[in-house]
Amino acid sequence: MKRIDHSEASSKFIKAKDHLDFHDKRLWDLRKKRDRESEHLPEWEELRTLASAIKEHTLTHLADYLEEFERNAIANGAHVHWAMDAAEHNQIVLDIMRSRGARTLVKAKSMLTDECDMRPFLENRGIEVMETDLGERIQQLDDEPPSHIVVPAVHKLRGDVARVFSETIGTDPKNSDVHYLAESQRQHTRPYFLKADAGMTGANFAVAETGSIVVCTNEGNADLSVNLPRLYIASVGIEKIIPRIEHLGVFVRMLSRSALGSPITQLTSHFRAPRDGTEMHIVLVDNGRSGRLGMADFWYSLKCIRCGACMNTCPVYRRSGGLSYGATYSGPIGVIIDPTFNLRKYSSLPFASTLNGSCTSVCPVRINIHEQIYKWRQIIAERHQLPFVKQEAMRVAGKVLSSPKLYRAAVETAGTGIEHLPRFMMYSRLNAWGRQRDVPAAPQLTFRQWYLKNRGKR
């Protein structure tokens, strides 16, 4: 499988200046709103600690809580399915639908179904799938994956949406008024809610104590997807479990504040049992999660509540766009999760970071994101997945910098022009330093030479 070249992809993103400016500003605005919300809660840092502790406890007792959840969900009248991987998940969903004669699925936002590549799987087998979240729908109509886990089409300008909608749902190509576009999508989607045979949501939380699914949304589309069709399927990653309903208060207070800088989502819906005459199915999905749970350096990533705060604050993400990561999960959280799916394919992603640590500081569940990025780099180097030029540069750098003699020979050429600099100082990816930056002028003397001249040997 081809390696993702994040740098190359980001350079394309950066060339579209209007898009880049908007993308950076829009996400930075979310970060600022998040700051304002957290400032209003004196207990914010304490909440982060509490949220982290609840997740840590749950993950270290995961099997027990999953079984408790299953018992309670079944007692509520739901069907519970277990999927080892994406293929099993997709097959389970297909089987449920086929056995009930269901052909149309309206679905709310779910990163897990993207992770499982569910939509193309179902569509290729005759199921019509309608994304009902506005951003996800835009992306579906444009045949692109979401670029952000909370705001899937944030990389598009309204003119782009006008183009996509005019080509697909027949809006006026010249009208890029946001309300017009949103209303057009709403009118287009309504009939599907009414005719759909099945509805689907992901889960923000699954409460073991009650066996219920909690979904936090702003558009009401999840509630329509669940409450209109006669069949409801929830796809749930096994790390979404929280033990008690009382714990929800901690997470609900943090989720939307971290994600969008709003105190709470418009809707926090609890789906506990099927309505009379309908069915509710819950698919609990592993797809690599239990493997991740066993990784000493990386299991903390499973605490993630998918708020996207790390993406909004990430200066690299804001300037390269989610699609440049070539993976379901982008930004800092993606960088530490994606390699667990395919180390080679995603080996450039942990290097798409300056290790600035802002992600770690905004994370509502205190995932040590930038430390995990650092650790992934070691694993990638150990498994010989570094690009050859970097591997060589580091080998040479290690040799030169560990020898005072070689080091001095490299830096002590008086009036060294940059062209004479040793590889290890400029690394040389076709001299990438100088492409958009001026190079520092080399001084006549190094500090050491000055020191010997002015302070003498001590």
Next chain:
Amino acid sequence: MKAALFIPCYVDAFFPEVGIATLELLERLGVDVVYPLDQTCCGQPMGNSGCQEDAAATEALFVRNFAGFDYIVTPSGSCTHHVRENLTAIAQTTAVTKVRRSTYELVEFVHDVLKVREFPWAEFPHAVGLHNGCASLRALRTARMSEIEEPFFSKPLDLLSGVKGITFVTPERPDECCGFGGTFSVFEEPVSARMGYDKVTDHRKAGAEYIVSADMSCLMHQKGCAERLGLPLKFIHIAQILNGARE
């Protein structure tokens, strides 16, 4: 008090004036400064690239050079961070852990160890934008970061407040990373350069004549960006201002 001076490789090679200012400042403050002559680098370039094997010999050399000192001082937040948190490519002997514990970034050494706040010889009548490198800010915690709910504090500002005539400008995104990131600056060149452009433009818009920082590597990158953009910005290390540089 006796302290060893560590001058990072890029400062040694490109910015000897920053090393000189650091040495002179420490001497002014009464420190008996020793400069071990066989020093090179702390191992960070290899370590940050994941290449522990390639970092090992350089880290071992660093420890050989600086073992036995109670204080090792360096004008670099990111090197201090590497030594303190990430110098792990070699066996963690007593000598190694002592060196790691004893390494200080210049601002924190002057602020926390020497506890000096007055720099009567220093005067800098310019509008400056303060750039806290990410390692200084978020790892060494030398200042409040905007992500965290905590009372304001800033060790570099505490020190610079003892300089006559200096004024500060406030950029819109004071602690956004400038995009240097070590090897990131060349292997992720498009994003790195764009981040640098945004950073220097933000400071310039806020009215900065100078950008001052405790991290020369950030400044090397920002300077390259400002020059390419043709922005009339100057760059200076905090050691130079505290040591009495006028411009």
